[in-house]
Amino acid sequence: MEKQKNVTEFIFMGLFGNKQIELLFFFFFLLCYLAVLMGNFIILFTVTFSHLMEQPMYYFLCHLSLMDLCYTSTVVPRLIRDLAGASRKISYNDCMTQLFTVHWLAGVEIFILVSMAFDRYVAIVKPLHYMSIVNRKRCNLLIVMAWVLGFWHSVALLLVVLNLPFCGPSQINHYMCDVKPLLKLVCKDIHAISILAIANSGTVLVIIFTMLVASYILILYNLKKRSSAGRRKALSTCSSHIMVVVLFFVPCIYTYILPTDSENKDKEISVFYTVITPMLNPLIYTLRNMEMKIAMRKVWLGMSHSELK
Numbered sequence: 001m002e003k004q005k006n007v008t009e010f011i012f013m014g015l016f017g018n019k020q021i022e023l024l025f026f027f028f029f030l031l032c033y034l035a036v037l038m039g040n041f042i043i044l045f046t047v048t049f050s051h052l053m054e055q056p057m058y059y060f061l062c063h064l065s066l067m068d069l070c071y072t073s074t075v076v077p078r079l080i081r082d083l084a085g086a087s088r089k090i091s092y093n094d095c096m097t098q099l100f101t102v103h104w105l106a107g108v109e110i111f112i113l114v115s116m117a118f119d120r121y122v123a124i125v126k127p128l129h130y131m132s133i134v135n136r137k138r139c140n141l142l143i144v145m146a147w148v149l150g151f152w153h154s155v156a157l158l159l160v161v162l163n164l165p166f167c168g169p170s171q172i173n174h175y176m177c178d179v180k181p182l183l184k185l186v187c188k189d190i191h192a193i194s195i196l197a198i199a200n201s202g203t204v205l206v207i208i209f210t211m212l213v214a215s216y217i218l219i220l221y222n223l224k225k226r227s228s229a230g231r232r233k234a235l236s237t238c239s240s241h242i243m244v245v246v247l248f249f250v251p252c253i254y255t256y257i258l259p260t261d262s263e264n265k266d267k268e269i270s271v272f273y274t275v276i277t278p279m280l281n282p283l284i285y286t287l288r289n290m291e292m293k294i295a296m297r298k299v300w301l302g303m304s305h306s307e308l309k
Helices: 019-048 056-073 076-084 092-125 127-133 136-162 179-183 191-225 228-257 266-287 290-308
Strands: 009-012 089-091
Touching (some): 019 056, 019 076, 019 266, 056 136, 092 136, 228 266, 266 290
């Protein structure tokens, strides 16, 4: 029997059914996106043009900001356009491209967060060996691994979706092309495929999140050996990272661990990890970090002095 794939384009149902509410949220998401761009560009610029780039923690933070910029830019501009416009159509090829890109960049971000946790673990649990363990060569290797692992996760997911028959209807109950809303449009039994999708995304997220939580429990336990000043500094850094991890992982786990046919608030929850978290990350890492504040002051003051000359 020949496989059917009659759908050549999809239509996003969006976040809301009310046009007035959508226009209100158009301005809200536009402001959020501008905040994402500004906040992450400030971190990229500050770290790149200061001594902080030599420190592994800020090296990883620089890559995290880059991922937030790229990841948000694959979703939010189209969401903003759809909220303001009348047509919400997306071609089959563009949909598959967005699906692949979103999961690739999200995968890279997850493994960068793991790398940041590894950096903090070594810095606090094995401080005497920190420079030899977390050297620049190993940092580069961790970043390359993040890109490779994210790529293969995304390829595996894309290959599953590409082999599925979409016979209509073509309305996606979401504002972006993601695996779960797409599976609901497949015209064949998807029970086994749904389990594979949960294993590929949901289960992996739970395992990584559990590992990160365990690493921070060990870090907090080892902080007892530090002086009160060292403890405060380490807690400030670690608490920022824990906040970012929780803000990103908890909504993702909720979205991807539940079965495809379950009725939940996937598209509303996904706003947290596609818009809100990338917007809050720069605030979390700058407002709670004295080193970043000092570096920002030096970099921006240096720029203003050079312009005056």
